[in-house]
Amino acid sequence: MAAEKALKQTEELAIEIRGLTYAYPTSEQPVLKDINLKVCKGEFISIMGPTGAGKSTLCLTLNGIIPQSLSGKIEGSVVVDGMNTLSYGVHVLTNKVGIIFQEPESQLFSMNVEEEISFGPENLGVSPDEIRKRVDWALGVVRMEQYRQRSPFRLSGGQKQRVAIAAALSMMPSILVLDEPTSGLDPIGKMEVFSVVHDLKRMRNMTVVMVEHESEEIARFSDKVVVMNEGKIVLEGTPREVFAQTQTMMDVGLSVPQVCELAEMVNRKFQSKKPYSFLTLQEAKDAIRSDFAEARPTSRKDRGTSSVSEQRRTVRDDAVPAVEVGDLHFEYEKGIEVLRGIDLRIQKGECVAIIGQNGSGKTTLVKHFNGLLRPTSGKVTVNGDDAADKTVAELSRTVGYLFQNPDHQIFSTSVEEEVAFGPKNLGISPEDTETRVANALRLVGLESYRKVPPSTLGLGQRRKVTLASIVAMRPEVMILDEPTTGIDWNGSIQLMNSVRELNRQGHTIITITHNMRVVAQYAERTVVLADGQVILDGPTREVFSKPDILRTTFLAPPQITSLAQDLQPMGFAPDILSVEEFCSSLEVR
Amino acid sequence: MTAQTYGRKGMGPREVSLSAVMIAATAALTMLISVPFPLTRGYFNLGDAMVMLSGLLLGARLGGIAGGVGSAIADVLLGFGYFAPMTLLIKGTEGFLAGLIGHNRKFPFRLAGVIAGAIAMLLGYFSVETPLYGIGAAIAEMTTINVLQVTFGAIISLILIELVLRAYPAIKSYVPPPLSTKVAVGVVVVVAIILAAIVGFYLTQGIG
């Protein structure tokens, strides 16, 4: 009886990994260490972990590319859909296991959507009629039917990733693996992809493995969450179970939904007999409504600890602004106006966040601050001088720009060389350059990586390298274009802490970001752009307490702020920015 | 377990990907970083640097493909489409030779490789342009733009190969599928014959 039961269980397993240890051919250190994992058919499991934990490597073992293509040393076994990945060719395995990668640009390589989706089945020798049917079906699943003939250049990030999903689906896999599918996308794009993922979950017998950082979405979809760190599985369980372990999660360097943090904090503060566990906003709302009294007014101290206001110097309004634009208009081509009359003044020492959907004009706007773009009409002044009279390189002395993709700047054979590039261009003497490089590396925490080639580092560290290289130029104003996209929570915090330190030292900081928690935690002022115009501009608290305006451009304040806003009838302030602040306004009934 | 990714005809997924991106990068760089020069092919560009670098970095076969096809596409898109077949052959040989002699070797071989490539480019264009443009124009172009291009190309590619290998060490783990000596010699001989034939045809058939 037991043997029969065991057999039945094995049959129902989509993925079975036993004792998997793997090292890439180029290094001695194993990236995966003794992984054991069972995934049942139809299950939706999410994998979380900091950069370098081995998540992507694990994904590649599922379709045989590791070890068959990438070689390396492997121990243990991986069995997908009953097939051992060492015994079947990659083309057979990829028929069963579809993978969607993080970068939309390098996985869409065909001239148009239809060709892309047909590529897989064509390779497998499926008949053209059958392929056409599959393409129709896949396009329907990802809701991109009208985009058949579209070329990849005319697709948004969210659309590209959906096409990538369709391209995997057309091979009719029974297991779908998504490796950080929304990492580089804006909020709308993330929404599009997650709603498709939701549909996938409801597809019969489709097993889904998703690697993600967005803990709130993970909480919504997953049957099971697996947390990896340094090649091992450190936590496994339902989302509720895993997110309740907030301390372990934080030690590993991951974020949990803010309501989970809240539950943990509430349990600690109030020593409740039955500990709370909130997975979703709704659960938190219901529990607080039923068990807690009217909110306590928060003291200055409580509010202060959550934002940077305590570090803020007084900013004088009559001082020469760091950057100012007046009635700025800009069009890339005739007739397509991207910026439609922007007025903005940023004072020295401010720390400003610029938010808005892709296409709202954020990057276009900030590129005027250092001369990369010149206005079609309107004026741009930097430190009181008209930017029109200076070249980009000249302006770079005053305005530093951290590009979203660090690989667009990195070329050196060592980190210290890379960081020295900027100062050298500005004509700084070798001794001064050396001091600046040392200081910059210390600020971002990369001293021990001085001699390493920057391109061998992970994305978060490469960002730190480019940040250091800008810091070494000592510009008064620093523009950061999406500094936390694509890196894990720990990496984001480290980076933003360095940025906060720079602000403390007097630099003006302008950050473009989609991450509302970062905005809440680090920016005192927020500017919201939509369709080339400023729709909100003011202290972050003020901006976040206007969710209806934010909603018009599909933005939402952080989860904890939304919670407070939903519970306004109970007296919670609509501009709460952190979990600590919320907790301190809780009053037991 | 060895990595057998060569696929059929020595073009496995890595070869397809590497050649595709290097073709695209070569074409884009050739087109974007160019200074208009009113003479024959119309523009001084840094394409030769990319052609030679492709050879040094990826070996003879991929170097030839990336250099030849990339430059040919650039010709087409800039309006010199009729030259594309010749460019394909000549720049392809340039990349091929640079890779054949210089790939995965130290500086003296790399230098020899780019010099061989440079000579191939100069002789190649000269022999093709003489019948088409007349010997005057061919000499004019060879001694001005072309010499500048291959000189800068060689210098820059030698700088870049060192830089890229050290800045992106992962590429060192790519080993191109072995090119048999027969094929290598065969390619060089065939190209030389084609060019000699073109020149010969015109010399014997008389010009003017």
Place this chain on the structure above:
Amino acid sequence: MSMKYDLYIERNTAIHRLDPRVKLIGAALGMIAAVVVSDLLVLASIYAIVLVVIKLGQVTWERFKFATRTILPVSIMIVCLWPLFYRTGTPVLFSWGPIIITLPSLLTGISAALRINVMAFCAFSLLYTTPQGSLVRGLVKLGLPYEYGLSLAIALRYIPTFGGIILMIMDAQKARGLELDKGSFLRKTLKYVYVMAPVVITALRMADQLSLAIESRAFGAPVKRTYVTDLRMRVVDTIAIAVVVVAFTGLVLARLLYGFGA
């Protein structure tokens, strides 16, 4: 500098509808014919034929001007330089010291220039009327191994992407104080190393990702590959090819055997 990444103009003419293989072979044979023949009149007739094809393909006046504009400087230079280097023949039109301009060599110069134009327009007639995807498919059907065709197709798709990346890298390095517009010719050119290096590294990185992506979709599976859009020769196509091949063979034979059009 607005970059044209695709010369194709979308229309629905008879030329557009021809199978790409017909056009590829036609353009190739046209270019070879222009090389084989030297007589001014014969070249002019071939030129006229190519112009008719282009007209049938409804190529706009603007595009035509673009094509001629790029060839014009070359043509002029050829006509000017030719008589200076080939000084034999009669009658002599002009003589001053070492410069002897004879009528035959002037005419040959003009023929050479015309030849370039014919070749150019053969190429243009192909490229203006055939989308890039069809070109690649045509080449594969004519015998190019699939893997090379895939590499070519992927390259064509990524050229505009790299165009954008190069501009972004130039911006990014400028924002670190790199002055690309100042300095001597030598210094300026060498500075481009700081642009080219990140481009190449980015390309190599992309290649790694790309290779995983195509392998994850069963590239290289040991089965016979199918194609959703397949090229099929219609009667019109076969007739067109036959006409072109016959005309070409006739011309070449006439040239070799009878010196026609020498």
